[in-house]
Amino acid sequence: MTSLAFDLPQKDGRACAVRVAVPPGLMPADGWPVAYVLDLKQFEAMCADPLGLPGLLVGLGPAVPEDRRWDYVPAAWGASGRVANGTDDAAPGLRSGAARWLRILDRVRARVAGDWRLDPRRQVLCGHSLGALFALYVLTHRPRAFEGYVLSSPSVWWGDRYAARLLRRRRAWLCARGLPALGMRLSVGEYEQGLAPEERGAGLTDDERARRLGMRQARAMVDGMRELAGVLAACPGLRLESVVLPGRTHRTAPLDALMPGWRWLLAGA
Template sequence: MSISAAQHIFDQQVQSPYRQPHAWRRRKSLTLSKRSAALALAAALTLTQAMAAPAAAEAWQPAQLQHAAQRDMLSRHTGQRYRIFISVPAAPAPAAGYPVIYALDGNAAFASLALMNRTAGQRSKVTGVQPALVVGIGYASGDDYDARARTLDYTPPVGAASAAGEGGAGRFLDFIESELKPLIEQEYRIDRRRQALFGHSYGGLFVLHTLFTRPAAFQTYVAASPSIWWHERFVLTQLPAFLDVRREWPQIMLTVGALEQMPAATDSAERRDMVAQRRMVAAARELAATLGGQPGGAGKVVFHAFADEDHGSTVFPALSRGLEFFLRAK
C-alpha cells in the first residue's frame, strides 16, 4: 500500500457522513473515527516502509565441505608448501583400517572425489563397498591448478636433460612416502595394503612414473589422460625395469577422453600438429594393451575412453570410475 492510498483511507474515514441523532454521539463517533483512521494510517505507513526496505540477509560466508579438513605443510624434500585436504568416512574404521586414496591437484579434485566417496559410504550397506579415506594433495597458493609447482613436481627427472622447473617427481614422491603418509597414519588407522594414487594429465604422468619406479608404493594406480608424450615419451623408458621384476602386480587403470585426439574445427594448424604428435588416446590405449598383455598384468589392467569428453572434462568421469575401481579392488 502506498502513502497516498493510506492517506485516502484516512480522508474517507474522517469525512464519512454521520447520521446519529444526537450531537454528543456524533462527536464521540468522530473522535473514535479519527483515532481508527490514525491507526490505519500508521499501519499503512509501516507496511509501506517495510515493503520498500530491502529484505534483511546475513552476510555471505565461505562455503564449507562437510566432514572435510585441510592443513598446510612445508616439505623438507621439495621445499614446497602443500595444502593437504582430507575427508574421513562417517563409519568407524574397519579392523584393517581405512583404504586411502591420494589425489593429485587436490585444490581442484578433492571436493568432487570426497563427495563421490561419501555417496559410496551412504550406499555401503547395499553394495558392501567400504568407503575410503580421501587425501587431496594440493598447493598453498590456492589455485585450482598451480602450473609452475605441478610442472616441477609431476615430471620425471631426466638427468642433465631436465629443463628448468621440471624433473622433480623423485623428490615429490619422497615427500609423499616419507612425510605425508606418516602424517596420515599418525592420525588415522589406514590399511597399508589398500592405497591408491590418482592423477590427471601431468598428474597421470606422475602416476605412471611412480608405478614404473616404485610400484609397491600403492596397490591401485589411476592415470587419467597421462601426458605420455612429455619429453619424447621419456616415461616409457622406465617401463622395461618395471616389467623385468616379478612381483604381485597392482591394479592399474588408464583413462582418456575420446575427444582428446580430435582437434576442433577452429584449431590452428600449430595446435592440430600438437594434437597429432601427442596421440593422447592412442598412446594410453597402447600402454594399457602392453601392460595387460604381460603375464602379471592379466586381469589387472583396465582402459576407458570416455565418449564426448576432452582433456579438461574427462577428469570428472575419471575420478568417479577410478574411485569405484579402487574401492572394489581386492
C-alpha cells in the same frame, strides 16, 4: 563428511598443500580404504561425487599449483618436457623433480597413517595428466607402494614420449618385483586426440581450430594410452582396465576416471 587441511613445509621454503576428507559413518573393521589424489582441484571434484566417498580421500599438491610442471616429472627436465639447460626457467628448488615429490608423498602418508587407521590392502594412488605421469613414475620405481593405481589421461606426450619408454624399460623389473594387488585403471577422453563437437562450430576461427587439432594429434593421447595399456597387458597377473571415455575432453575426463577408477579397484579387492 568431515575434512582437514594442513600444509607440509619443505626445506626449500615451499609447501605441499594437503586436504583430507573422511566419509560419514563408522570406520570399517580393517581400517579405512584410502586414495591419494595429486592436485587439490581433482580432490575437490572427487569430494563432490554424488555417490559419496568409498573411503578416506587425501588430496595433495604443490601450494603453488603451477609447480607441478616440475615436481611431478623427473629431475633435469624443464616444464616443457625437454632436458633442462642453463636457460631453464625453473627455480633451483624445483629441479629435483619426481624423486623428491615421492619423498614428500611418503611424509604425507606417514602423517595420515598417524592420524587414522588405514587398511593396508586398499591404498590407491590417483592422478590426472601430469599427476598420472607421476603415478606411473611411482609404479615403475616402487610398484608395491600402493595396492592400486588410477591413471587418468597420463601426459604420454611429455618428454618425447617418456612414459612409454620408461614403462617398456621397466616392465620386466616391474613384473619380477611385484605388481599392485588391486590392479590398475588407465583412461583417456574420447576427444583428447581430436576436436569436441562444440569446437567444430562457429565459436572458433579456422586457425584456432587447426591449431588445437594439430596439437592434439601431435600429442596422440588416445594412441599413447593404448600403447601404455598394451605394455602393461604383458605383465602376467595384472588386473588391468583401459578405457576411452566417451564424450570427454582432457578437462572433463577426470569426472569419469578418478572416482570410478577407485571404486573399480575396490570392487576387485
